[in-house]
Amino acid sequence: MDLSYTAKQNAFRMEARSWLEENAPGEPLRSFDTPEGFEDHREWEKKLHAGGFAMVPWPKEYGGRGADLLEWLIFEEEYYRVGAPGRVNQNGIFLLGPTIMEYGTPEQKARFLPPMASSEEVWAQGWSEPNAGSDMANIQTTALIDGDDYVINGQKTWASRGAYAHWLFGMFRTDPDSSRHNGLTFVLVPLDTPGVTVRPIEKINGKKAFAEVFLDDARVPRANRLGEEGAGWSVAMATAGFERGLMLRSPARFQNTAHRLVELYRETRDQGVFIDAGLKDTVARCWMDAEAYALNTYQTVSRLLSGGKIGAEASLNKIFWSELDITMHEAALSLLGARGELLSGAPAAGNVGEWLDGFIFALAGPIYAGTNEIQRNIIAERILGLPRK
Amino acid sequence: MEFGFSEDQTLLGETVRDFLQAECTPEAVRSLWDTETGRSDEFWTRFSEVGVPGLLVPEAFGGLGLDERDLILVLEETGRVGLAEPIVSIAAGVPLLVSLGQEGQTALAEQWLPAVATGEARLALGHDGSPFVADAHVADLIFMPHGDDLHALTKDAVQLTAQPANDQSQRLFSVEWTPQEATLVATGATGRRLQQEALDRGAMACAAQLLGVAQSLIDLGVDYASQRKQFGVAVGTFQAVKHRLANAKVKVEYARSVVYRAAHSVALNTSGRSVDVSMAKVAAGEAATFATKESLQVHGAIGYTYEQDLHIWMKRAWSLDLAFGSGAWHRARVADAVVDGSLPAETFGYTPVAS
Ligand SMILES: Cc1cc2nc3c(=O)[nH]c(=O)nc-3n(C[C@H](O)[C@H](O)[C@H](O)COP(=O)(O)OP(=O)(O)OC[C@H]3O[C@@H](n4cnc5c(N)ncnc54)[C@H](O)[C@@H]3O)c2cc1C
Numbered sequence: 001m002d003l004s005y006t007a008k009q010n011a012f013r014m015e016a017r018s019w020l021e022e023n024a025p026g027e028p029l030r031s032f033d034t035p036e037g038f039e040d041h042r043e044w045e046k047k048l049h050a051g052g053f054a055m056v057p058w059p060k061e062y063g064g065r066g067a068d069l070l071e072w073l074i075f076e077e078e079y080y081r082v083g084a085p086g087r088v089n090q091n092g093i094f095l096l097g098p099t100i101m102e103y104g105t106p107e108q109k110a111r112f113l114p115p116m117a118s119s120e121e122v123w124a125q126g127w128s129e130p131n132a133g134s135d136m137a138n139i140q141t142t143a144l145i146d147g148d149d150y151v152i153n154g155q156k157t158w159a160s161r162g163a164y165a166h167w168l169f170g171m172f173r174t175d176p177d178s179s180r181h182n183g184l185t186f187v188l189v190p191l192d193t194p195g196v197t198v199r200p201i202e203k204i205n206g207k208k209a210f211a212e213v214f215l216d217d218a219r220v221p222r223a224n225r226l227g228e229e230g231a232g233w234s235v236a237m238a239t240a241g242f243e244r245g246l247m248l249r250s251p252a253r254f255q256n257t258a259h260r261l262v263e264l265y266r267e268t269r270d271q272g273v274f275i276d277a278g279l280k281d282t283v284a285r286c287w288m289d290a291e292a293y294a295l296n297t298y299q300t301v302s303r304l305l306s307g308g309k310i311g312a313e314a315s316l317n318k319i320f321w322s323e324l325d326i327t328m329h330e331a332a333l334s335l336l337g338a339r340g341e342l343l344s345g346a347p348a349a350g351n352v353g354e355w356l357d358g359f360i361f362a363l364a365g366p367i368y369a370g371t372n373e374i375q376r377n378i379i380a381e382r383i384l385g386l387p388r389k
Numbered sequence: 390m391e392f393g394f395s396e397d398q399t400l401l402g403e404t405v406r407d408f409l410q411a412e413c414t415p416e417a418v419r420s421l422w423d424t425e426t427g428r429s430d431e432f433w434t435r436f437s438e439v440g441v442p443g444l445l446v447p448e449a450f451g452g453l454g455l456d457e458r459d460l461i462l463v464l465e466e467t468g469r470v471g472l473a474e475p476i477v478s479i480a481a482g483v484p485l486l487v488s489l490g491q492e493g494q495t496a497l498a499e500q501w502l503p504a505v506a507t508g509e510a511r512l513a514l515g516h517d518g519s520p521f522v523a524d525a526h527v528a529d530l531i532f533m534p535h536g537d538d539l540h541a542l543t544k545d546a547v548q549l550t551a552q553p554a555n556d557q558s559q560r561l562f563s564v565e566w567t568p569q570e571a572t573l574v575a576t577g578a579t580g581r582r583l584q585q586e587a588l589d590r591g592a593m594a595c596a597a598q599l600l601g602v603a604q605s606l607i608d609l610g611v612d613y614a615s616q617r618k619q620f621g622v623a624v625g626t627f628q629a630v631k632h633r634l635a636n637a638k639v640k641v642e643y644a645r646s647v648v649y650r651a652a653h654s655v656a657l658n659t660s661g662r663s664v665d666v667s668m669a670k671v672a673a674g675e676a677a678t679f680a681t682k683e684s685l686q687v688h689g690a691i692g693y694t695y696e697q698d699l700h701i702w703m704k705r706a707w708s709l710d711l712a713f714g715s716g717a718w719h720r721a722r723v724a725d726a727v728v729d730g731s732l733p734a735e736t737f738g739y740t741p742v743a744s
Pocket residue numbers: 124125126127128129132133134135157158159160161210364367368369370371372373374377628
């Protein structure tokens with residue numbers, strides 16, 4: 001156990017820091033759940049890509065810099081340090097990208113990874129259907145083979161950033177006689193395919209954060225299949241592991257929020273405003289939990305670097321970060337008192353509106369990426385070994 | 390950067406686990422409850438043969454010369470079996486003697502360190518956080534604070550009054566003694582620093598034990614819920630039961646890395662050491678006390694009986710949570726450090742922009 005960084009790691013940190021300090025936008029971009037904001041974010045991604053920082057752990061040929069996972073954590077720390085924009089293509093770069101790296105053919109890697117790294121092509125995730133939420137094995141949308149194509153019929157829903165994305169990845173029933181986990185195949189679908197209709201859905205703050213996707217005799221080449229025919233479930237579980245586990249929510253994000261919460265506490269205290277007596281303790285707990293998450297991640301990464309694998313433990317992470325995110329934002333709103341309910345645009349809101357936005361966002365954490373109840377089932381059965389039936 | 394254990398460290402942990410699981414069974418724990426001292430000299434001798442009490446003793450004094458990164462998994466194992474011998478002697482007493490040796494008390498270090506390594510001598514430690522001293526009755530040398538001063542007292546210099554506690558494994562004593570020139574071993578800033586270090590080390594050791602205790606509480610809950618049938622099925626198939634144990638598991642796993650990091654901070658005496666230790670004590674204490682409630686609940690009435698072994702670990706959780714600074718005390722120490730800046734509180738990896 002040696003918790004110090006090597007000279008090479010420190011040099012990489014400094015390189016990332018100076019690039020980000022110079023290039024990251026000083027002001028928050030418009031929300032990526034609006035058409036303008038979506039484009040702002042793609043512009044930023046293009047710049048990040050040109051700087052060589054779009055996806056540091058990827059091989060150079062796909063637009064990365066061949067960094068290891070520790071360097072990726074370092075990059076994330078620097079990214080959140082300067083408050084750089086949220087990643088508009090996170091479903092692509094953090095979830096599908098690693099899945100393609102593991103299951104894709106050389107042609108698929110060459111075709112899909114570079115424009116993903118630059119956000120030339122932004123990806124939406126298409127698992128959920130009206131009758132397949134937690135019960136994802138109940139997917140009913142079919143993709144039937146016809147010559148060199150799949151012909152897809154059915155409906156996906158809740159696809160984040162689906163309103164503006166270019167591509168959708170998901171699981172479809174390629175064997176119409178199959179049921180549950182069998183007969184499902186992982187397919188990549190261009191959203192401009194004839195027969196595809198995207199209908200945005202507004203989330204509780206009215207922003208078009210996700211979309212329903214209707215597929216009506218949509219033809220997609222069979223070459224867009226990722227992994228084996230009928231093996232969609234196991235490919236999808238790899239993607240879900242990336243989502244719940246490491247990639248989607250790196251610790252710096254929460255350390256940054258925890259740090260801002262401490263600052264907010266100090267400012268509020270120094271203004272002599274009323275503060276609930278328990279809040280100092282809550283703030284400190286949030287800070288501790290964000291640190292615990294960072295330490296746990298470093299331990300996991302060290303294990304992965306020495307050949308270990310991430311399995312059901314990803315479910316522990318998902319519960320921990322999603323609950324922590326809510327607790328931190330609730331604490332901030334309590335500190336803000338009456339100002340906490342102001343929208344970002346309100347004249348008296350100043351820069352505190354981000355807490356409300358963050359709170360609304362955090363509330364979805366225990367629902368997406370597999371609800372926390374589902375994660376608890378996984379922990380109980382797969383980690384603790386409690387009986388299923 | 391490498392956050393993990395070496396093969397040697399893992400092997401040491403496993404060796405001690407095997408040893409303890411054979412030696413320190415629930416029956417053995419219970420039979421010691423009924424003895425006057427609650428401690429077994431014989432066990433301590435065998436424990437010393439495995440090398441544990443001498444782990445941190447420098448090689449020059451007959452120990453293994455290892456540090457807290459080697460010790461932490463061993464301490465966790467002592468918690469897993471609910472061992473209640475003077476662990477503090479190993480984790481805090483030894484380093485204190487080593488420091489005193491470096492501060493000029495060479496005779497003291499030379500006299501006691503080899504005896505601790507062989508298991509002939511045990512150490513106890515009083516501190517400002519508690520009016521009682523654990524295991525003072527079996528200690529050959531007791532350290533007591535007096536303001537900033539630190540005294541080292543042999544058996545004949547103290548009078549002990551037993552204070553029976555809820556946890557039968559815990560043996561607490563009030564210590565009557567009079568500060569004298571002959572017992573004074575450190576003063577002023579040095580005395581204060583050594584007291585602080587000893588407190589941090591004691592707390593770190595409790596945190597590691599609490600990790601093991603918490604895991605055992607979960608394991609007992611899982612075992613029982615997998616066997617006990619109601620409504621024709623194992624109660625462990627009910628989600629309300631599963632989710633309680635899953636929640637406890639989340640807390641243990643997120644305490645784990647915090648405890649291991651505290652060992653690293655203590656071993657290297659980093660500037661964030663005290664806060665890192667407090668975080669570990671809080672996280673592990675909360676994981677273990679939470680697990681007591683969840684495990685008891687999934688056991689139902691049987692878990693509430695004296696006969697069932699569950700309470701061995703429940704009581705360990707409660708007493709260790711209070712030892713070397715209660716959870717509340719450590720939480721306040723972190724809050725003061727993080728919010729008011731009273732102690733250095735360093736973020737791991739991420740560095741905020743200075744405001
Ligand atoms: C902000 C946001 C973004 C999303 N983005 C995407 C996306 O990009 N792509 C995509 O495919 N999906 C996305 N989703 C959908 C998400 O994956 C689903 O909402 C989730 O899987 C739960 O499904 P459901 O909403 O149908 O709830 P249901 O499955 O109907 O669950 C309702 C309630 O019942 C509980 N429940 C269900 N089954 C069990 C069980 N076996 N045991 C215990 N409790 C159970 C659930 O935990 C929940 O509390 C997103 C959702 C949100 C909120």
